[in-house]
Amino acid sequence: MSARSEPGGYDLVVRSRRAVLPDGPRPAAVCVRAGRIAAIEEYDAIGGHDLGEVTLLPGLVDTHVHVNEPGRTEWEGFASATRAALAGGVTTIVDMPLNSLPPTVTVDALAVKRAAATGQIHVDVGFWGGAVPGNAGDLPRLHAAGVFGFKAFLIDSGVPEFPPLDPAGLAEALEAVDALYVVHAEDPTEVADPPASRRYSDFLSSRPPAAERRAVGAVVDVARRTGGRVHILHLSAADALPLLAQARAAGVRVSAETCPHYLTLAADEVPDGATEFKCCPPIRGSGNRERLWAGLAAGLVDCVVSDHSPCTPALKCGDTGDFAAAWGGIASVQLGLPVVWTAARRRGHPLTDVVRWMATSPAALVGLRRKGRIAVGCDADLVAFDPEAPFTVDPAALHHRHPTTPYAGQVLTGVVRATWLRGVPVTPGGPPQGRLLDRSGE
Incomplete structure (x- = not known):
C-alpha cells in the first residue's frame, strides 16, 4: 500500500461495525497516519478497508513471555515466539529475563538480548530485567537502560543462573530503584518435592494454595514497608485474593495478573501423564478457577497474560509422563485470545472486558501509553477478530517452536482475520516488522 493511498489523505483507514473503543464498541472508521491513529470517524463518514461485522480490536499486549533466546533458543526464540504472538493477535510482548543465557541481570546482558532480537521480531518487543541475589x-x-521493571522469584526458578530472593533481598531490590517489581510468589517452605508420578494430583499436592498465600503476604509486607510498587505474577490460588483486596484498601502499591490456563483448565480434568498441563504455580480445581473469574470481574486481578513458557519436548517428559521430572511451563501466546474469549463469553463477559484484561491493562501496567487502545495518538496496532468463528486447536498449526499444548483438540471461538502493526499489514509468514521498545515506548 503506497503512502496516502486511502481517502482523506490517510495511510490506512479500517472500518468496522464493531470497533472496540475505550468508551465501548460502536461502528467506526479508524484513520491512520505515520503509524499512529490520527482520527476516529463515523463508520459511514469515510471509505477504506471495510471489515463489516468483523470486530476491530487493539493489538493485545502480553507482558509475560519467555522467549529464551539466546542460550536456550532450542526451547523457543524471537522469530518463532513473535510469529506465534502475531498469529494470536498479540502485537506487543515484554520478554522475561530468564531462561536466556545470560539472564538479563546486567546492562551488558540486556545488550546481548537486544542484539539477539534485532532483525527477527514480528511484533514489538520490550524487556524485563532480573532481580537476583547480589545485583541490587x-x-x-x-x-536507566530501558527495562520495564524487574522480575524476581521467591522460590527456585528452575534454572541455576537465576536464583531466588528472600523477602530481605526483595526489600533491598525495591530500595535500589523506584521501579515496577514483578514477583513469582510461592513460599518455598510450603512446597514439597513431588514424587515421581504420572498422576497430576501428586504434583498438585506438592504446591498447595498456602504457598502462594504466604508468599503474596510477604510481597505485600515488603511493599508496605518500602513503599515500592509490586505486581504478583501468574496468580493461581484464589485464596490470595483477600490479601490483595486488603493491601489495596490500605494503599499498598500492588497489582496482579492471572493466565488463560488458570481461568480455563481444571485439575480434575488433567489426564494421567499429560505433562503438557504442568506449570508453576499449578492449575488448581474448578472451584478455585471460578473464584479467579470473580476476582477478575471485581478488579482484584488486573491483567490476563500468557506466561508463555516453552521448552523442548524432551524436557516435558512426554515419554514417561512423570510430572515431577517435567519442565513446568505452558506455551500459549498464540491461543490466549480465543481461549479467554471462549470462556469469558460463557460467563457473560463482553469482548470489551477481554480487551481491558489483555490489552489496555497490561499496557498500562508497564507504562506503554500508546499501546492497548484504539484512540487518537496511539500506535495503529489493530486486529480484525471474528468473535463468532469456531476452530479446533491443531498443534501442527501453531507457530511456537514446539507444538506442545494442553489445548490440543479443544473447540474454541474467535479467529484473528488480519493484523496491522503501526498501520502496516503483517502476517506470521511475512517479513519481521517489529521494533525493540524501552520504557519510553520507543
Whole structure:
C-alpha cells in the first residue's frame, strides 16, 4: 500500500461495525497516519478497508513471555515466539529475563538480548530485567537502560543462573530503584518435592494454595514497608485474593495478573501423564478457577497474560509422563485470545472486558501509553477478530517452536482475520516488522 493511498489523505483507514473503543464498541472508521491513529470517524463518514461485522480490536499486549533466546533458543526464540504472538493477535510482548543465557541481570546482558532480537521480531518487543541475589547495584543502570521493571522469584526458578530472593533481598531490590517489581510468589517452605508420578494430583499436592498465600503476604509486607510498587505474577490460588483486596484498601502499591490456563483448565480434568498441563504455580480445581473469574470481574486481578513458557519436548517428559521430572511451563501466546474469549463469553463477559484484561491493562501496567487502545495518538496496532468463528486447536498449526499444548483438540471461538502493526499489514509468514521498545515506548 503506497503512502496516502486511502481517502482523506490517510495511510490506512479500517472500518468496522464493531470497533472496540475505550468508551465501548460502536461502528467506526479508524484513520491512520505515520503509524499512529490520527482520527476516529463515523463508520459511514469515510471509505477504506471495510471489515463489516468483523470486530476491530487493539493489538493485545502480553507482558509475560519467555522467549529464551539466546542460550536456550532450542526451547523457543524471537522469530518463532513473535510469529506465534502475531498469529494470536498479540502485537506487543515484554520478554522475561530468564531462561536466556545470560539472564538479563546486567546492562551488558540486556545488550546481548537486544542484539539477539534485532532483525527477527514480528511484533514489538520490550524487556524485563532480573532481580537476583547480589545485583541490587545493577538495577538502577538497567532501569536507566530501558527495562520495564524487574522480575524476581521467591522460590527456585528452575534454572541455576537465576536464583531466588528472600523477602530481605526483595526489600533491598525495591530500595535500589523506584521501579515496577514483578514477583513469582510461592513460599518455598510450603512446597514439597513431588514424587515421581504420572498422576497430576501428586504434583498438585506438592504446591498447595498456602504457598502462594504466604508468599503474596510477604510481597505485600515488603511493599508496605518500602513503599515500592509490586505486581504478583501468574496468580493461581484464589485464596490470595483477600490479601490483595486488603493491601489495596490500605494503599499498598500492588497489582496482579492471572493466565488463560488458570481461568480455563481444571485439575480434575488433567489426564494421567499429560505433562503438557504442568506449570508453576499449578492449575488448581474448578472451584478455585471460578473464584479467579470473580476476582477478575471485581478488579482484584488486573491483567490476563500468557506466561508463555516453552521448552523442548524432551524436557516435558512426554515419554514417561512423570510430572515431577517435567519442565513446568505452558506455551500459549498464540491461543490466549480465543481461549479467554471462549470462556469469558460463557460467563457473560463482553469482548470489551477481554480487551481491558489483555490489552489496555497490561499496557498500562508497564507504562506503554500508546499501546492497548484504539484512540487518537496511539500506535495503529489493530486486529480484525471474528468473535463468532469456531476452530479446533491443531498443534501442527501453531507457530511456537514446539507444538506442545494442553489445548490440543479443544473447540474454541474467535479467529484473528488480519493484523496491522503501526498501520502496516503483517502476517506470521511475512517479513519481521517489529521494533525493540524501552520504557519510553520507543
